[in-house]
Amino acid sequence: MSTLTVLTPGGSADVPGQIDGPRATLAAAELPAAIGWELKPEGLCRGDVCVPVQGLDGPTVDLAEVAGALGSTVLVDDQTAAVAISVPAQDRRAGLIGRQAPDFSLPDLDGNLHTLEQFAGRKRLLIAFASW
Amino acid sequence: MIWIDAGGTIARPNSAEVGTDMFVDFTGVTPDEHMDQVRAWVRSEELPADAAYEVEDLDAAEVQARLAFRLGAHARRGGDDDRARHWFAQAAELAPMDFSVRRAAMPLQEVDPFGEAFFELFGAWREAGSPYHGVPRS
Numbered sequence: 001m002s003t004l005t006v007l008t009p010g011g012s013a014d015v016p017g018q019i020d021g022p023r024a025t026l027a028a029a030e031l032p033a034a035i036g037w038e039l040k041p042e043g044l045c046r047g048d049v050c051v052p053v054q055g056l057d058g059p060t061v062d063l064a065e066v067a068g069a070l071g072s073t074v075l076v077d078d079q080t081a082a083v084a085i086s087v088p089a090q091d092r093r094a095g096l097i098g099r100q101a102p103d104f105s106l107p108d109l110d111g112n113l114h115t116l117e118q119f120a121g122r123k124r125l126l127i128a129f130a131s132w
Numbered sequence: 133m134i135w136i137d138a139g140g141t142i143a144r145p146n147s148a149e150v151g152t153d154m155f156v157d158f159t160g161v162t163p164d165e166h167m168d169q170v171r172a173w174v175r176s177e178e179l180p181a182d183a184a185y186e187v188e189d190l191d192a193a194e195v196q197a198r199l200a201f202r203l204g205a206h207a208r209r210g211g212d213d214d215r216a217r218h219w220f221a222q223a224a225e226l227a228p229m230d231f232s233v234r235r236a237a238m239p240l241q242e243v244d245p246f247g248e249a250f251f252e253l254f255g256a257w258r259e260a261g262s263p264y265h266g267v268p269r270s
Contacts, residue, residue, distance in 0.1 A: 007202050073192075075199035079215055082206050084199040089189075096187055099142040101134070116136070123143075123174055126134040127151070130235075130245070 006034045006063070007084040017063075024063045024076045024083045028056070031066065035085060044069055101126075133166070135173060135183070143173065144183035147267035161269070185267045197227035201237065208240055217241060229256070229263045 004017035004024060015034045017026030028039045037044045043052040044066065053069040063083055067074045071088035095102065101124075105115045116124065135144040149166045156162050172178040190198070204219030220237040227233045234253050238245040262269070 005206065007206060012206075073195055073199065075196060075203060077203045077207070077215070077219070080203070080207050080210060080212060082203055084202040084206075086195050086199055092189055096189060099145075101136045101140050101142050116140075120140060121138050123138055124136040125170060126136060128133075128146075 002081060004034070005080070005082040007082060008035055009085070009087045010036070019076060019078045019081055019083075021078060022064075022076050024074070025060050026063065028059055028061050031061065034063075035066070037066070037070065135170070143179060145185060145187045145267055146265075147182075148264065148269065182267050187265055187267075190265065193226045194230060197223040197230060197233050200226060201233050204237065205240065213241075229260050231257075 002016070002018065003014050004019065004026060006013050006015060013034050015026055015030045017024060017030065017034075019025075026034060031044075032038045037046045039045075039053075039056060039061065040050065043050045044056070045051075051069055053066075056065060056069065063076075063085070064074045067085050071090045072086045074086070075084045077083070101116060103115055103117045105113045107113055116126075133149045134142060134146045137143045147166075148161070150156075150159065150161050150163050153162055169180050200219045200223035204216045204223060207213075207219060208216035220241060223233045223237065231253075235245055235250060237243075238247075238249060243249050257263070
């Protein structure tokens, strides 16, 4: 068993796992650390949310199958032992339709973190640019 | 730029705007109309018609391109520049008009993001009708 770097929309995690060509597998018990979802009898669960799944009942799981059950896709790099996982399609669609701005934090020039939420109650103009 | 109201709802989705006249000769875009619209929204809740524009989702190739970009950035962080270039090239093939992939990869490959490669990309993007996941410029 080697170490996989799992790149998720929210960050990254190094977990024990195996890559064989385009296939990345890991112990089901590692899923919470890898992607924040846990395999339970009722399905893949995160907090109060569970997604029913079929065929993911062994001690080892294929990350592509897990991602597929969540509406995500994966891309595997067997040379760097890394796996990138996309935002679930339904989350993207819900964001585009619901138009609720997700909270996030970014540092200012002094390194102090600020969240979008801390400016709640006021209109906000969000400007993204690159200074290069 | 994205307009977000006091309750956290996106009042006008992302659009390509400018803050000054600095690049008007290049982009043909001035800040005046947009800033007038922002003032009208802030002062009187008035929204332009295009605020209701529904941004279309990424297609499968664009999703794959962003994953390839992430693998490229990861390889570069690990010092494997050859592998990084492989993934950045794959990302560019999957989403040739996506600035989030194409231009963002330039400085990660020691390519000037304001140099020849950028101007080639910009010209091709213009010829392709300026595709963009956001409010289109009328």
